[in-house]
Amino acid sequence: MNLTRCIIIATVLVACGEWNAAITCETSPNLPNGEIADGCKSGSLIFTTCPATCNNGYYIGGNEEVQCVYVPGSNDTKNVGEWNYGGTTCTAITCETSPNVLNGIIADGCGSGSLLNTTCTVTCNDGYYISGEEEVTCIDTPGSNDTNSEGEWDYGGTMCTAITCETSPNVLNGTVSNGCGSGSLVDTTCTVTCNDGYYISGDEKVTCIDTPGSDDTNSEGEWNYGGTMCTAITCETSPNVLNGTISNGCGSGSLVDTTCIVTCNDGYYISGDEKVTCIDTPGSDDNNSEGEWDYGGTTCTGPGKSYAWIAAIIVPIALIAITLIGYYFFGRSTQGSRKKSNGGKQAGVIGLDTTYENVQRGDLYETVIHEDKYENVIDEDKYETVIDEDNIS
Known part of the structure; x- marks a missing residue:
């Protein structure tokens, strides 16, 4: 049986006639990166229409459908249609x-x-x-x-x-400079200064670092001290004051500012600060561990303080007394042995370091002693003794 059909394209009647068989799309439609709904396949009759969808990752453009249509110019001799995609495409997103x-x-x-x-x-x-x-x-x-x-x-x-260091760094007996505290970021670095009486060792700084082995998987860092420590400065030897004794508490290993009293042995008196103190070695700037003893001029000197005033008084008095006694007895033993007539006056003992032609005085001479002769000895008063090793005329 012959069929009469008309082909309508764009709502215009294009051709009507009789075909011996139906026009079909012999192949299945194919939309790259997309899919055609069921119903459109090989053998689909002309005018069969199906919606198109794109695969994930692609977006659709065009009519979003395909249709089996007549191919103009075939003269209806092949009874073959084709798929019209209407600009439908699937493009990668x-x-x-x-x-x-x-x-x-x-x-x-x-x-x-x-x-x-x-x-x-x-x-x-x-x-x-x-x-x-x-x-x-x-x-x-x-x-x-x-x-x-x-x-x-x-x-x-x-x-x-x-990553932050949640706590503030702390160096025992030391101070950390400003800028390092709770919440410091990794690589934040600050210097360390030791307190008086302590010396620093190590890197002399602290740095906030990522916690070793954490592989950046947590928020908390930690402080790296690089071996920085503040260690007490000590006087490694015991103090010693010659002829003196130092009170308990000062010895080998004493800390800086340790102070002890000095007492002198019997027969010695003390001078200076009367104490010894362990101090940081001057000029060391707290960079070594060893201090030294400061004696403050403290010394123990003899004779002792308790006897000094006695010696200062007695010795001069004894020397004066011995001299006077000696002169007295020596003068008495020679009195009268040598006399010179001089108005009935006795000549005294006259002592001079040089030769005088005349020795005159208006007052009493106790003693005049000379080793050379005198021409005249004249005095208005009497003389106790005149002693000379040479002639006195």
Whole structure:
């Protein structure tokens, strides 16, 4: 049986006639990166229409359907139709910008133009720890229903957060300079100064570092002291004051500012500060461990203080007394042995260091002694004794 059919294209009657068989699309429709709904396949009759959908990661353009249509110019001799896609295409959705994680680095492979579902790992910079999924993924813009070409980066909560030292650093017997405290960032560094009486050793600084072995997986750092310590300065030897005794408490290993009293032995008197003190070695600037004893001029000198005033009084008096006694007895024993007539006056003993022609005095002479002769001895008063080893005329 012959069939009469008309072909209508764009609502215009193109051809009517009789065909010996139905016109069909002999192949199945094919939409790259998309799918055609059931009902359109090889052998589908002309005018068969099916909706098209794109695969994940692709967005649809055009009519979004396919239809089996008559092929003009075939003269109806082949009874073969073809699929009309109406501009329907599936185009890849891409992330047009490069992903960015603040204070972090994204592995190669993720950049401008990355396809949907492209995934890359994230690594944080030194001093930062990672949280979240630790990766970024290019995804279709939520709610777009594959209707546009632009995707977006899904960070999955991935963040790089600063690692901090939550507590303030502490150096026993020392002070840490400003800038280091609770909440200090990794690599924050401050200098250490020791208290008076202590010397510093080690790096002389503290630094906030990432906790070793944490692999940047937690937020808490720790203080690295680099062996920095403040150690007490001590006087390694015992103090010694010659002819004196030092009170208990001062010896080998005494700390700086340790002070003890000095007492002198019997027969010695004390001078100076009367004490000894362990001090930091002058000019060392607290960079060594050894102090030294400061005696403050303390000495023990003999004879002792308790006898000095007696000697100071008795010795001069004894010398004067011995001299006077000797002169008295010596003068008495020679009185009268030598006399010179001089108005009935007795000549005294006259002592001079040089020769005088005349010795005159208006007052009494107790003694005049000379080793050379005198021409005249004249006096208005009497003389007790005149002694000379030579002639006195």
